Amino acid sequence: MSAYLATIPSPDQGVWHLGPIPVRAYALCIIAGIIVAIWWGERRWAARGGTKGTVIDMAVYAVPFGLVGGRLYHVITDPELYFTEGKNPWNAFAIWDGGLGIWGAIALGAVGALIACRRKGVPLPAMADAIAPGIVVAQAIGRIGNYFNQELYGAHTDLPWGLEVYQRFNPEDPDNLLNGVATGHIPLPESPVHPTFLYELLWNLLVALLVVWADRKFKLGHGRVFALYVAGYTVGRGWIEMMRTDTANHILGLRVNVWTSILLFVAAVVYFVLAGKRGPRELPETLRSKDAPGPEETPVAESPSEEASEEELEHAKVAAEAPAAEKPASEAAPPEEPKKTDES
Secondary structure, three states, X not given: OHHHHOOEXXXXXXXXXXXXXXXXXXXXXXXXXXXHHHHHHHHHHHHOOOOOOHHHHHHHHHHHHHHHHHHHHHHHHXXXXXXXOOOOHHHHHOHHHXXXXXXXXXXXXXXXXXXXXXXXXXXXXXXXHHHHHHHHHHHHHHHHHHHHHOOOOXXXXXXXXXXXXXXXXXXXXXXXXXXXXXXXXXXXXXOOEOOHHHHHHHHHHHHHHHHHHHHHHHOOOOOHHHHHHHHHHHHHHHHHHOOEOOOOOEEOOEEHHHHHHHHHHHHHHHHHHHHHHHOOOOOHHHHOOXXXXXXXXXXXXOOHHHOOOHHHHHHHHHHHHOOHHHOOHHHOOOOOOOOOOOOO
């Protein structure tokens, strides 16, 4: 009992059914993260002078692109999970079973964001700066889904925060344990393990705090906030990735995602330095969408009774521009009063 209380228990299941409809904790976490990223990004964009609603419009393009990109990255870096003997290639489309690569999501999501920014006439680097903290917090929320899926953990540990992982059973599909239920709380042989998803969750929150602090203090612009997020995230992702024990492909003895983190860290630092030479952050007027209403489109009159007809406005304009000599005698200066004489 004392050993059990010194560890973190895993959920018994990650999928519940409302009749024929499966409710997946992983999907709910992804959706919650997207909502937080959009909400926070919208607030940051408006605070910098951008048009309200632009981040929401951008998300219409970026989110679908990002989901496709995340899945493609996962499938490309772990093809043996879907295209080897005994595997079902159609499972490559089963995004609800987990498996999203953040770098694929960022890369293809950026394409969708670029399309939206071009349509709105706003700079993509400034948009990336606005949404950067929300993205890393969304990643943190998504890691909670890994907890429910009992995945992405590390090796055995005796530390007090070790994670207990249990055997799950699925009588309907014995090979699909992700949708199974842990009955009897039978621990896996390596349990308890390092909760590496929890380490990354906490690291992501620290990166979000760092990014917000640096942005407020130094007024970063031109994509430097986003570059700082990438650099900060990859530092933590690199060492946490090496703690994981799930199946992964290796290059020169390192997991693929470790190499990706190293390369992206270097690229982010280089971009951060070079973008700093572009001067102060973007002016607020450059963040206004081209379809946003301008001041000249705001009606002057506040009620029908105050509105003047076009004919009356034209007459008033002509009268104001007419030279004094052409004004009617009634509008001219009154004649001097005749001097009084003794004869009057």
